[in-house]
Amino acid sequence: MKHLKKLLLALLISISSMCLIACVGSNTSSNGVSGGSVSQACQNPINPSMTPIRLKTESFDRDIWIVGCADQIPENGLPILFGFHGGGGTPVSREGRGFLNYTSLDNLGAIVIAPVGNRSNNGHSWINAFPWMKTNPENDLLLPQAIIQLLKNTPGLPRIDYQSVHATGKSDGSGMTMYWACNMASSGVDLKSIVMVSGAYFGLNSATNVGLNESSICVPKAPIPMLMMHGTADQVMSYNGQHFLNSKAIEFANDYWITKDPTVSPGRSNTYTVKIEAYREYLAKEVNKCSVSTLSSLGTYSNVETWSGCLADFTSITIAGGNHVWTGHIKSGPDSGQTPNMDFNATEELAKFLKFPLYK
DSSP: OHHHHHHHHHHHHHHHHHHHHHTSOOOOOOOOOOSEEOSSOOSSEESTTOOOEEEESSSOEEEEEEEEEOSSOOTTOEEEEEEEOOTTOOSOOTTSOSHHHHHOGGGBSSEEEEEOOEEETTEEEOTTSGGGBOSSOOOGGGHHHHHHHHHHTOTTOOOEEEEEEEEEEEEHHHHHHHHHHHTHHHHTOOOSEEEEEEEOOEEESOTTOEESSTTSEEOOSSOOOEEEEEETTOSSSOTTOEEOOOHHHHHTTTTTHHHHOTTOBTTBOOEEEOOHHHHHHHIIIIISOOOEEEEEEETTTEEEEEEESOSSOEEEEEETTOOSSOTTOTTSSTTTTSTTTTSSOHHHHHHHHHTOEEOO
8 A cells, every 4th residue: 555655656746747857849969969068059958947846755844846957868868967956045036136047057068956945943954954844844855756757757758867967066055065075875876976055064062073973063974076165254154164053043943953962051062163174175185085186276266276186176165255155146145246256157157067968
């Protein structure tokens, strides 16, 4: 009976999704693609109206947005990119402040998947942002596997390469991206590469406590290509890390936070966000086993640190004076649209790193 219930749920999801994608044309040519900007606009958008579909199973009840561009489909199919919004955010909003709105990730030559996060005390967020979670959150680590099954049950989609799964996000969504990379075995879905922008990474004891211990700010257990972007003047997730004592989060600490940090109480916690410089050095040297880094300029205010001698690529971009934004995109955070937060286009850098075509 339980198996039949799951089958019926999957069938209902599949039927409700049918027109969402099947009503959109797609080019099924087997041309190869390369990363970076493409001069033309996308001719075969996937779900251009940005209509969500519902994932409703015994484990999850979430809205999911599936977008992208199907102009050039590789022989193995389009790669998958999961995009995780920031805490308190949404994938799409009428005001243009949703994650897909301000990032323009729908212009990528990929299947871009943007789920809504767990219900949280700051709106919606992800289980890695444990200070914000409500009681008994859904296990976000298992969400990608459930969504991939949803894709497989959805007719009319372009050809998909289920072996090429990548992830990105902003703020708590970057933290979710990293949390998945740290726990791939538990998730059941392997990641090929990750991109983090203005990331929020939580752990206990100190802002430099990174590693494989349960209390540490997590790191992947094996090398994985990584791109990190962060501003030195981030007002939300400090570049230098911070002792996390947010009063709104503390007000609801007994919901979930206290299960991770038993010390939390008004004006007190043992929870920290990471010091970005220390984190990226650990990730480059200890995780990806890189040996040498070189600096180059990007725009007017930004530096790119590219590591070599690595088992997997590692690149970081630091924006001098940059705030908590998706660089180069308005409505993406504090002072977005202003100097130096328009110094380069973060989506273009993501596309180049992942080797995805980006249409105008």
